[in-house]
Structure formats: C-alpha cells, structure tokens
Amino acid sequence: MMQFTGICSMRICRSALSPWMHSPLPTTCCAMPQVPSPTVRPNPTRSLKRTRRSPPIRSRSRMAIFELCPWIRYSTDDAQGGHSTAFFYIAPIIRSATEALMTASGMSSTDIRRIASADMLELPEHAVVIADRSLPQTILSRVPDAILVEAGERLKSLDVIEGLALEVLQRRSSRPMTLVALGGGSIGDAVGFLASILWRGVGLWHVPTTLLAMVDSAHGGKTAVNLGPAKNQLGSFYPAEKVIIVDEFLRPLPLALRREGIVELLKALWLGDAESTRALGTRSIEELTYAPYAEIATQLGNMIDAAVAIKQRIVAADPKEERGIRTTLNLGHTLGHALELTMGLSHGSAVAWGMLTSLHFAAREGMPESDIRRCRETLFPLLQPLSVLPGREVLLGAMQRDKKRHDGQLRSVILHALGEAVVHTEISAESWIDVFHAEWQNFQNARVRVRSATPRAVSLTLEASKSELNRALIIAAQRIGRTTIGGRSSADDVTCMLRALRQLGYPIEETSRGYLVDNLERDVRTSPSDEGVTLHVCEGGTTLRFLLALCAARATRHKIFVAPALMRRPHDPLLRSLRSGGASIEEFDDPSGQGFIVRGWRQMPDAMSIDPRESSQYASAIALLAVGADQPFTLRLLGEPVSETYLEMTLAMLEDAGVETIRHGDLIALNQSERLRDKLTMEIEVDASSRAVWSVARFLGHPVVPGRKVRIPRQPDSAVDKYLATLREAERGEVSMDLGDVPDLLPVLAVAAAMQRNTVTFTGIAHLRNKESNRLDEYAETLRSVGLSVDVLSDGMRVFPLTALQPDQYFRTHGDHRLVMAGALLSFAANTPLLLDHPWSVGKSYPAFWEDVRTAGWSVEQVSRV
Ligand SMILES: NC(=O)c1ccc[n+]([C@@H]2O[C@H](COP(=O)([O-])OP(=O)(O)OC[C@H]3O[C@@H](n4cnc5c(N)ncnc54)[C@H](O)[C@@H]3O)[C@@H](O)[C@H]2O)c1
Incomplete structure (x- = not known):
C-alpha cells in the first residue's frame, strides 16, 4: 500500500504527473503515494516571508531551497501586517519530484498570498472584477468598479454565464484580460469557468471571501456550472494564476458560513498528517467556530495556511483527478452528498456527518484509537443535530446515484492514519447507512458537559416565534x-x-x-x-x-x-x-x-x-x-x-x-x-421564549444581549422582564408569582429563583401535570437531583435558595427542551459544570440554542462517545 504523508508545497501546476507515481493503482483500493516526512519543521517563532519581491530570508538552508526552487512563492502576513510564519518545509525529495513535474508539463503555477488586510487590492491593469453583490461594502470597496452578480447556485448556469460573458466583453474587448473572482465558492466556480472558455482561456485570479473558498474551492483549479438541477456537471480544470486571501474579509462572515469552512479545513488537516492537526493550536474547534472573529483571527490564519498547503500538495500530485489521489479530498463526501441531497443539509454539515461515519471504517483499518477519539472530539462542535433521518431506501437511492458516476463502484475515502487516506471500493452503501444510523443513535443518546467558560457580551440573533x-x-x-x-x-x-x-x-x-x-x-x-x-x-x-x-x-x-x-x-x-x-x-x-x-x-x-x-x-x-x-x-x-x-x-x-x-x-x-x-x-416577532432564556441569563449576570426586543407583546413569554423584576424582590424577602400565563418559563425562572436570598413561590401551574407527563413533578425531581431544594404545591412549586452545587452532577432533562435550557443556565449561575442528557431536544422549540450557548461563551463537550 502506498502512502502519502504530509508536507507542504506552495505552488501548483496546471497539469502535472508525478514521477513517483508510475505504478498503477490497485483496483479495489487505491492509496496515496508515500513521500518521506519533511526534514525541516516549522519554527513558529521565526519570521519568514518569501515572494519574488520579498526581502532575503534568514535561514540559510531555506535560502538554499529557494535558490533551487525560485518558483516557490507563498507568503503570509500576520494580523499586525508584519511577516510571520510561512509554510516552507520543502524536503529535497518533494523538491526534485515537483521540479520534474514542472519540467514534464511545462506548466504554469498558482501564486498564493495571504494578507491581513488591504485598503485597495492590487490588481492587474487589464483586470475585470466580478463580485458577489451581497458582499459587505467594506469588502466591495477594496476593488474598483466590479461587475456585481448574485452569488449562489443560480449563478452557476450556462444562461447566466452567457449574460456575464457579454457584460465582461463590454468592459474589455481585447487581450490581455484577467478575470478576478471576488466572493465565495459559487463566484469562484462560475468566474473560473468563464475564464477557461472566454477566448479559449484568459487570465484568472481568485480573491475568496468565504472560509470555504479560502481553504478549498479557490485552489485546485476546478471550475463548475450546474446542468439543470444536477450540480457541477459542466466544468474544466483551470487553476488561477493568483489567489489572494485577505484575512480581514472573514470578519463579517456569518457564523454558519464560518462553520462550513471549518469543516473543510478540518478535513484538510486530517488528510495532512498527525502533525497537521497541531495547526489547531491551543484553541478548540469550538472556539474557532463560535468565538468572535477578533479572538481567533491569528489561529485561523495559521490553520488556513496549513489547509491550503495540504490541498495544494494533494492537487499537485493528481491535478486532473486521474490517479485517485485527489479523490481523497472527498473524505466524508460519499455519505455527505447523499445527506445533502436527501435532507437539504448544508454541504459542510453533511460532510461533517460523513467524516464522523468514516471514522468507524478508519478504526477497522487500524487507525489508532487515540487519534480516532481526538478526531471525534474535534468534530463534535461541527455536527448539526438531525431530528429525523430520511428512510433507508431514500438514502440508498442517493448513494447509488453517486455510485453510477464511478463505474458502478462506490468510492469511499477512509483514513488508515492521520495523513494516510485510502480510497476503498469494497464498502457498500448499505454499510455506510448502517454505520451512520448507529452514529446518529449514539449522538442522540450522548450526554454533554456544559460549562460557562468565557462569558461573552455578544448580541444574539434569534429566530421568529x-x-x-x-x-x-x-x-x-x-x-x-x-x-x-x-x-x-x-x-x-x-x-x-x-x-x-x-x-x-x-x-x-x-x-x-x-x-x-x-x-x-x-x-x-x-x-x-x-x-x-x-x-x-x-x-x-x-x-x-x-x-x-x-x-x-x-x-x-x-x-x-x-x-x-x-x-x-x-x-x-x-x-x-x-x-x-x-x-x-x-x-x-x-x-x-x-x-x-x-x-x-x-x-x-x-x-x-x-x-x-x-x-x-x-x-x-x-x-x-x-x-x-x-x-x-x-x-x-x-x-x-x-x-x-x-x-x-x-x-x-x-x-x-x-x-x-x-x-x-x-x-x-x-x-x-x-x-x-x-x-x-x-x-412575525422574534421568539419570546428563546429570548426569555437569555433575559434570565442576563438577570443572572451574563453579559449577553438577548437579541431584538419583541415590539408587539403577543407572546406571553415576552413578559419575562416583569417576572424577573418580581424575582429581584426576593433579595429582600419571600416572593410569590402566578405563572398561569407563562407555565413554560417555570424551569428557567426556578433556576433564577434558586440563586436568590429568599424563598420564591410559583403558582397557577397545576395544569403542568396534564402534559405528556406530570411536568411539575418531573421538574421538581430534576432540580432536587442536583441539590436544589424545592417543594411541589397543589398548584405550583416553592424554590429555596441554593446552598451548594457539586460539579459534574447529572441534570436529568427527561428530554424536555425547557429543562435542557434550565440546566445550561444553572451551570452558568452556579459557575459549575453539569452533565445534561437529551441535549438535542431543544430542536423542538429553539434549534439554534447550542450554537447561541457556544457563541455566548459556554463550552459544550461530549461526555459519552458521540
Ligand atoms: N471548485 C471547487 O473545488 C469547489 C469546492 C467546494 C465548493 N465549491 C462550490 O462552492 C459553492 C459554495 O461555496 P460558498 O459557501 O463559499 O458559497 P457562495 O459563493 O454561495 O457564498 C455563500 C454566501 O456567503 C456570502 N458571503 C461571501 N463572503 C462573505 C463575507 N466575507 N462576509 C459575509 N458574507 C459573505 C455570500 O453573499 C453568499 O450569500 C458551491 O457552489 C460549491 O459547489 C467548489
């Protein structure tokens, strides 16, 4: 079996075949070729930059490499605008292999630059910029006079491309011409396609603005448009001459899109080698995904470098996806595509589930248990809860369609170790689905450990009522x-x-x-x-x-x-x-x-x-x-x-x-x-019940801003502030309040009540006994089980001040979404980690609850295996 272990190469070829890949790939399983590990290791403390115009580098050995390989150009500027760590670990064997590659193909190359920010992008005089019209003005203002288009799948169609071509030709009617794609993956795919066919090929630059485009779609030269409803059916291999990554553009990126990119980024790190995952640094994937951009900018920059380098390396080894090596970039996609198609999941969410499922097969192939555990842990914050699954037949049908594209064989990318991805053809669609169902069941049954790590003063955007x-x-x-x-x-x-x-x-x-x-x-x-x-x-x-x-x-x-x-x-x-x-x-x-x-x-x-x-x-x-x-x-x-x-x-x-x-x-x-x-x-107003949870968090001292205010108070829970004002009185003496109109607020208000100096009595909620179960007794049992003192009354509940809460106690939620939210609040209020079961039951009323909890600074870990 051949292996391909991690090393970073910074320039890729339009078309190239590696001299160390002459042997035919096995029919049942094809592996990536082995390349010895780099001899030069990163030194993060050393400042280093190299471009054609860059100042001399300090390291003699590195200098020697650049003298030998003047085509290597990859530079990074750190957030302060200075030059910092670059990925320049060129093992001699890679160098000679790649030199041979270049000679063999007479190829051109992609120049990749990552910069912290730029007032105005330096573009060629003959550039025609095509940009996503929905980009924030702070990004659009960095390019001159762009053609603005609607991003998304509609852009990737032949009729839209035709209109776009006519508009481009109105701007410029002779060579030289360079099309510059400013936007996410859909802009890159469409503009790349147009560049490849306009006058049989014009210049192409990518300026990606989503994380996904920065680490994935802008590199590797795949362009694509859709054919009817079928995605990416028409396309070409047409690498950009230049890719400019501007860190600053990630600042306004919505959290959901950041998460999409993080999934691709993590995938690249898994394909790198055991060392690549160190690019994660000290920050967890949870922080990288949910913390405000300013907190994670530097770390994210390092990860982008690592992921880009890994993708480049893989693409350089198999630029036109002819040798099965580039197929490894489809890690998690075999199942992911089927989930995307049948469940309407976003690409990243679907691939994350595919990656999780693939770890089962990785364990079977001998991937060390400790690495599997680590991979599961890092993936956990990226997994979107799925309340219902498509029927088995529906999933099978979707996977069969994938199979048809590859001579009737399902190609499954499985890690045998970090950095050693192997394409298997013997794993059936049925096995994938069985394992996925088991993983989903585990995920559903998992408990989480909730801890308020770094309370953040974020302003939340909540869904409608x-x-x-x-x-x-x-x-x-x-x-x-x-x-x-x-x-x-x-x-x-x-x-x-x-x-x-x-x-x-x-x-x-x-x-x-x-x-x-x-x-x-x-x-x-x-x-x-x-x-x-x-x-x-x-x-x-x-x-x-x-x-x-x-x-x-x-x-x-x-x-x-x-x-x-x-x-x-x-x-x-x-x-x-x-x-x-x-x-x-x-x-x-x-x-x-x-x-x-x-x-x-x-x-x-x-x-x-x-x-x-x-x-x-x-x-x-x-x-x-x-x-x-x-x-x-x-x-x-x-x-x-x-x-x-x-x-x-x-x-x-x-x-x-x-x-x-x-x-x-x-x-x-x-x-x-x-x-x-x-x-x-x-x-429709913002959901007052979701907002009430954050109003209680704020009452308990969390700096969060609980979203837009409800203007027309039709929803009973919008009166939460009135109840919190009464609760405040409990600092001075016992209080009582009627929750007849807002019975669902009982669990979160009970947590707030337990933090007061005096006893609080809630009345008017006898009807909670007539729900799916006797909710009044259930709530009391859960609160008592972690040490809160409560009495159940004929029409309500009395809550006594909390004396102490032991860490890591099990807060049993009975699958009740209100208790899940109350448990998270209690962990914050008492500054104590708690274990919660059925965490995903929040999907019933507030599906984004855990995202908001993480954004507000809680840490949520899996306790049992996901
Ligand atoms: N060619 C490849 O190798 C490859 C690989 C992966 C994905 N893709 C393609 O990429 C596309 C998905 O990529 P995408 O998610 O980047 O899509 P996209 O271009 O559709 O962008 C998604 C959204 O992000 C917004 N956006 C972009 N940058 C922003 C910023 N900095 N701040 C705020 N909003 C911003 C856009 O306005 C848009 O609404 C799909 O069409 C997929 O097929 C291609």
Missing part, C-alpha cells in the same frame, strides 16, 4: 390570494407544520425572509390533494391540534400519524367539539402507528363551543377556521381558557388578516371582512 408562525401559516393556507410572512423558524414544530400543509396541497414557498403563500380559489376550496392525505405530526402539540381542526374543515379523509407521547396528551375537548360540528374523527392504533383518521364536515357550522380549560390551543384551532369559512361564525368558550394570552394572540392575528373578532364574555364572534382577500404581509 414558532407560536405566531404556526398561526400565520394556518391563516395563509386558508386565505385566497397572496400572503407574505416575514420571519422564519427551523423549530421542529414549524418544520412539521410546513411539511403537513404542503402535503395538503397548499403552495408555500420559502423566501430569504420567510414564506410566501399565493393561493388560487381552487387551491383552498378543492385542493387536488383532497382525495385523502397521510400526515405525520411527530411530537408537535400545536401542529396536531391546528391540523385536526383544518382537516375537519376539508370534506375528505385524512390520516394523521402522531408520536406516542403526543397521543397520550389530552385532546378530548377538541375532538368532541369537532365531532359535534359534523366531522368524523376516529383514533387508530395498529402496527403502522397511532393517530387519527379525520373525515371533514361538508359545511362548516355557524356556531361551535369548546372547553378551553386544559388548553387554549383548542379554542385557537377552531377560531383559526374562520379564515376559510364562508360565513360569520361564533365560538362559545365553556370555561376559562388556560394560558389565555395565547388565545388573545390568535384573535389579534385573525384581526390583522381581515377577520373581525368581537369578544363578549364567553362568546367570540368572527366575521370575514373585505380585507380578507387583500394582499397581506404578516411580520
């Missing part, structure tokens, strides 16, 4: 005409609602700011899907109740599958009311699952009654039907609604949409107005 969004989606689905919804959420409840409404045939599109629903009359009244649809509502209580009512108002049959825990929750008052309105609703429980079969009424009744004492959602679910009703409609409340404010939210949103609501005692009259058919825009 899921309560408001679910109501807005049900309103928009029933309206005739165009409804624009401003605000998005990736919470499980909203995802589940969106999927179900689309299955019912409602045309809901995603936009950059939210959702767009444009219904024709027939979409609403006689949807083609009305013949009967099967829906899955997972664990979403709101989703189930709203959909039960919506299906009752559609004249056909619907089968709704419901998760067992949700099935156990009380729904009887709603079912009784819908049945008395004329809908047929039967429960089913068979080997296929549990749920309801609903056959809707022919004509909506003009009056209904509902008992809202267990949940105001029952009343909201029926009131929302007024949007699609043909006539005015009256709803009678048979008792005081619990969490009344949620019903008020529903009525206020109905008013905004054009349904007049008049409430008189227990009667609510709902009349459709002319406005119901106008174009409607519904702006």
Whole structure:
C-alpha cells in the first residue's frame, strides 16, 4: 500500500504527473503515494516571508531551497501586517519530484498570498472584477468598479454565464484580460469557468471571501456550472494564476458560513498528517467556530495556511483527478452528498456527518484509537443535530446515484492514519447507512458537559416565534390570494407544520425572509390533494391540534400519524367539539402507528363551543377556521381558557388578516371582512421564549444581549422582564408569582429563583401535570437531583435558595427542551459544570440554542462517545 504523508508545497501546476507515481493503482483500493516526512519543521517563532519581491530570508538552508526552487512563492502576513510564519518545509525529495513535474508539463503555477488586510487590492491593469453583490461594502470597496452578480447556485448556469460573458466583453474587448473572482465558492466556480472558455482561456485570479473558498474551492483549479438541477456537471480544470486571501474579509462572515469552512479545513488537516492537526493550536474547534472573529483571527490564519498547503500538495500530485489521489479530498463526501441531497443539509454539515461515519471504517483499518477519539472530539462542535433521518431506501437511492458516476463502484475515502487516506471500493452503501444510523443513535443518546467558560457580551440573533408562525401559516393556507410572512423558524414544530400543509396541497414557498403563500380559489376550496392525505405530526402539540381542526374543515379523509407521547396528551375537548360540528374523527392504533383518521364536515357550522380549560390551543384551532369559512361564525368558550394570552394572540392575528373578532364574555364572534382577500404581509416577532432564556441569563449576570426586543407583546413569554423584576424582590424577602400565563418559563425562572436570598413561590401551574407527563413533578425531581431544594404545591412549586452545587452532577432533562435550557443556565449561575442528557431536544422549540450557548461563551463537550 502506498502512502502519502504530509508536507507542504506552495505552488501548483496546471497539469502535472508525478514521477513517483508510475505504478498503477490497485483496483479495489487505491492509496496515496508515500513521500518521506519533511526534514525541516516549522519554527513558529521565526519570521519568514518569501515572494519574488520579498526581502532575503534568514535561514540559510531555506535560502538554499529557494535558490533551487525560485518558483516557490507563498507568503503570509500576520494580523499586525508584519511577516510571520510561512509554510516552507520543502524536503529535497518533494523538491526534485515537483521540479520534474514542472519540467514534464511545462506548466504554469498558482501564486498564493495571504494578507491581513488591504485598503485597495492590487490588481492587474487589464483586470475585470466580478463580485458577489451581497458582499459587505467594506469588502466591495477594496476593488474598483466590479461587475456585481448574485452569488449562489443560480449563478452557476450556462444562461447566466452567457449574460456575464457579454457584460465582461463590454468592459474589455481585447487581450490581455484577467478575470478576478471576488466572493465565495459559487463566484469562484462560475468566474473560473468563464475564464477557461472566454477566448479559449484568459487570465484568472481568485480573491475568496468565504472560509470555504479560502481553504478549498479557490485552489485546485476546478471550475463548475450546474446542468439543470444536477450540480457541477459542466466544468474544466483551470487553476488561477493568483489567489489572494485577505484575512480581514472573514470578519463579517456569518457564523454558519464560518462553520462550513471549518469543516473543510478540518478535513484538510486530517488528510495532512498527525502533525497537521497541531495547526489547531491551543484553541478548540469550538472556539474557532463560535468565538468572535477578533479572538481567533491569528489561529485561523495559521490553520488556513496549513489547509491550503495540504490541498495544494494533494492537487499537485493528481491535478486532473486521474490517479485517485485527489479523490481523497472527498473524505466524508460519499455519505455527505447523499445527506445533502436527501435532507437539504448544508454541504459542510453533511460532510461533517460523513467524516464522523468514516471514522468507524478508519478504526477497522487500524487507525489508532487515540487519534480516532481526538478526531471525534474535534468534530463534535461541527455536527448539526438531525431530528429525523430520511428512510433507508431514500438514502440508498442517493448513494447509488453517486455510485453510477464511478463505474458502478462506490468510492469511499477512509483514513488508515492521520495523513494516510485510502480510497476503498469494497464498502457498500448499505454499510455506510448502517454505520451512520448507529452514529446518529449514539449522538442522540450522548450526554454533554456544559460549562460557562468565557462569558461573552455578544448580541444574539434569534429566530421568529414558532407560536405566531404556526398561526400565520394556518391563516395563509386558508386565505385566497397572496400572503407574505416575514420571519422564519427551523423549530421542529414549524418544520412539521410546513411539511403537513404542503402535503395538503397548499403552495408555500420559502423566501430569504420567510414564506410566501399565493393561493388560487381552487387551491383552498378543492385542493387536488383532497382525495385523502397521510400526515405525520411527530411530537408537535400545536401542529396536531391546528391540523385536526383544518382537516375537519376539508370534506375528505385524512390520516394523521402522531408520536406516542403526543397521543397520550389530552385532546378530548377538541375532538368532541369537532365531532359535534359534523366531522368524523376516529383514533387508530395498529402496527403502522397511532393517530387519527379525520373525515371533514361538508359545511362548516355557524356556531361551535369548546372547553378551553386544559388548553387554549383548542379554542385557537377552531377560531383559526374562520379564515376559510364562508360565513360569520361564533365560538362559545365553556370555561376559562388556560394560558389565555395565547388565545388573545390568535384573535389579534385573525384581526390583522381581515377577520373581525368581537369578544363578549364567553362568546367570540368572527366575521370575514373585505380585507380578507387583500394582499397581506404578516411580520412575525422574534421568539419570546428563546429570548426569555437569555433575559434570565442576563438577570443572572451574563453579559449577553438577548437579541431584538419583541415590539408587539403577543407572546406571553415576552413578559419575562416583569417576572424577573418580581424575582429581584426576593433579595429582600419571600416572593410569590402566578405563572398561569407563562407555565413554560417555570424551569428557567426556578433556576433564577434558586440563586436568590429568599424563598420564591410559583403558582397557577397545576395544569403542568396534564402534559405528556406530570411536568411539575418531573421538574421538581430534576432540580432536587442536583441539590436544589424545592417543594411541589397543589398548584405550583416553592424554590429555596441554593446552598451548594457539586460539579459534574447529572441534570436529568427527561428530554424536555425547557429543562435542557434550565440546566445550561444553572451551570452558568452556579459557575459549575453539569452533565445534561437529551441535549438535542431543544430542536423542538429553539434549534439554534447550542450554537447561541457556544457563541455566548459556554463550552459544550461530549461526555459519552458521540
Ligand atoms: N471548485 C471547487 O473545488 C469547489 C469546492 C467546494 C465548493 N465549491 C462550490 O462552492 C459553492 C459554495 O461555496 P460558498 O459557501 O463559499 O458559497 P457562495 O459563493 O454561495 O457564498 C455563500 C454566501 O456567503 C456570502 N458571503 C461571501 N463572503 C462573505 C463575507 N466575507 N462576509 C459575509 N458574507 C459573505 C455570500 O453573499 C453568499 O450569500 C458551491 O457552489 C460549491 O459547489 C467548489
């Protein structure tokens, strides 16, 4: 078996074959060729820079190398603008091999520069710059007069490229010409492609602005455009003459895009050698991914150097992907592509899961256990929780498509050791899927250790309210005409609602700011899907109740599958009311699952009654039907609604949409107005429940800024400040507060209460006993298990001041997302690490919780194996 161990070469060839790669690659498994380790090791303390114009270098041995290899040009400037460590470890054997390569191919080369910042980029006189129009002005202002284009996959199409070519030719109609791509990978791919075909090839420079482009797509000469829906089907090998990496451009990069780049960066380090992972330095991947840019700039710069050098080395050994060596750059991609395709995951997230899964096969091939453990640990902060997986057949289909591209063989890149990647063809798609499922299960069951390491005064950007969004989606689905919804959420409840409404045939599109629903009359009244649809509502209580009512108002049959825990929750008052309105609703429980079969009424009744004492959602679910009703409609409340404010939210949103609501005692009259058919825009507020968690953190002394304020306080949890003000009184004496409107705040407020000097009593929350489980008892049990002193009362809980909290205690969350958040807050408040189970249950209401926790300075480690 041949191996390829790490060394850095700084200049690559347009086309070249290595003289040390004459032997044919094995058919079942091809490996990278062995190159002895470099004899010169980095000396991070030594300042070193080399370009054609650079001052003489100090090291004699290095000087000798440069004299021998004057084509080596790679320079870095550190953040202070001075010259610092460069990657110049040229083992003699690499040098002679690469010299031979160059001679053999008469190639040109890529000159790579990394600079800290630049007021204005130095570009050739004959440059035509093509830039991403969405780049921050601070970046666009560094180039003169660029052609601005929309970045993304749409750019990578032949018709857009044609238009772009015409625009370029208007700017410059004769040689010499150099196209400069300023932007992320999509800009690089498209501009590179254009440069390769314009006049059969013009000059090309890349100025990458995303981390992914800096460490990956700008190097290696692959250009690509899409063909219909199929990605990267047309392209060429066309390395840039120059790549300029400007550190400063990473400052405004959103966190999600930084994480995408870190995945590719980590992949390159794994492909390097055991030493390459040292480029990680003292900062963890968690910090590099989530800390503010200024904190990690220097370290990130070093890692970019290392990753670029590794990629260059691999590309130089197999520039046109003919020898299987370059295939190793696809580490994590075999499964990753299938996940990207079937789950809509971002490329980086999908590849991270692919890399994790590949470690199982790496262990089988003898990769040392300690390295596997380290790789798992570094990958952990990059893994995006996946609440549901695609079916096995769906994943298999996607992997088979990949297989078709390679003579019917699935090519799997597996590490045998760090720096020793081997392409296997004997691993089946089925094995990948089995291992992935096992890894996912491990991840789901893992506990995390939470510790508030360096509290940061960051300002968080939170998603839109899921309560408001679910109501807005049900309103928009029933309206005739165009409804624009401003605000998005990736919470499980909203995802589940969106999927179900689309299955019912409602045309809901995603936009950059939210959702767009444009219904024709027939979409609403006689949807083609009305013949009967099967829906899955997972664990979403709101989703189930709203959909039960919506299906009752559609004249056909619907089968709704419901998760067992949700099935156990009380729904009887709603079912009784819908049945008395004329809908047929039967429960089913068979080997296929549990749920309801609903056959809707022919004509909506003009009056209904509902008992809202267990949940105001029952009343909201029926009131929302007024949007699609043909006539005015009256709803009678048979008792005081619990969490009344949620019903008020529903009525206020109905008013905004054009349904007049008049409430008189227990009667609510709902009349459709002319406005119901106008174009409607519904702006959704930030999620007040997510914001409340950070308000409590701030109350407890964390410097975080908990996102944008809620302007219209429709969400009950937006009143958190009022409760915190009462809590503050507990410094002076015992306090009591009624949480009847905000029962979900109990866990985080209980943590805040335990930090006060006096006892705090919470009342009005007896109904927490009627949820999927007896939440009141569960919350008390968890808080007591880590040493908090609490009493359960007939309608609430009393919390006594915390005396001491031992580190690393197990905070049992029962899979309740509110307890997970409370546990993280407690670890901060008591400045003590805690172990939490079911950490990913937060996906139900606040999927970005752990990202925000890490951004705010907590450290989150896996405790059991991921
Ligand atoms: N050629 C290759 O070898 C190769 C390798 C990997 C990926 N790719 C391609 O790269 C593309 C993905 O790359 P990408 O994520 O860089 O995509 P991108 O170009 O679509 O950029 C993503 C987003 O980042 C924004 N952005 C860019 N720089 C920014 C900055 N400094 N600050 C704030 N926002 C910024 C852009 O406006 C855009 O919205 C895909 O098309 C993929 O196929 C190519």
